[in-house]
Amino acid sequence: xPKILFIDDEQENCQIAERYFRKKGxxxxxxxxxxxxxxxxxxxSPQIVLIDMNLGSGVTGIDVLSSINSEKKGDTRIIMxxxxxxxxxxxxxAMLLGADDFLVKPIDPNLILDKIQSYLxxxxxxx
Numbered sequence: 744x745p746k747i748l749f750i751d752d753e754q755e756n757c758q759i760a761e762r763y764f765r766k767k768g769x770x771x772x773x774x775x776x777x778x779x780x781x782x783x784x785x786x787x788s789p790q791i792v793l794i795d796m797n798l799g800s801g802v803t804g805i806d807v808l809s810s811i812n813s814e815k816k817g818d819t820r821i822i823m824x825x826x827x828x829x830x831x832x833x834x835x836x837a838m839l840l841g842a843d844d845f846l847v848k849p850i851d852p853n854l855i856l857d858k859i860q861s862y863l864x865x866x867x868x869x870x
Contacts, residue, residue: 745863746770746789750780750807751824752799760793763852769859777802781810790818791859794842796825796833805836812841820862822855824848 747769749760757773764771774783777798784792792811796804804823811821823837826848834845844858 744770748789751795
């Protein structure tokens with residue numbers, strides 16, 4: 744069963760995502776504390792990581808992306824999620840730092856599921 748690590752400081756978003764992805768057959772790990780997100784990544788070795796850009800507490804999704812990329816395993820795919828207004832700036836920054844994709848909220852659940860399934864079916868990238 745593929746693993747998804749979902750990093751969002753909003754507990755409700757984690758709960759909604761957990762219900763959705765578990766119904767679709769994924770093993771789900773939700774993390775609301777961005778400081779613990781790197782440990783969650785190391786502990787669970789997910790195939791997909793979804794990171795919200797605005798994580799509160801002075802930590803951004805870009806910070807988490809950078810931390811995970813420093814420990815990234817070759818077959819992990821990272822998708823950034825954002826509801827903030829300056830999307831192009833943050834999208835460019837995230838893509839330069841190694842994000843595989845960047846989606847703007849509100850996100851259509853079918854779109855994100857299609858993206859995740861295509862990443863899981865793609866051959867692993869060489870690091």
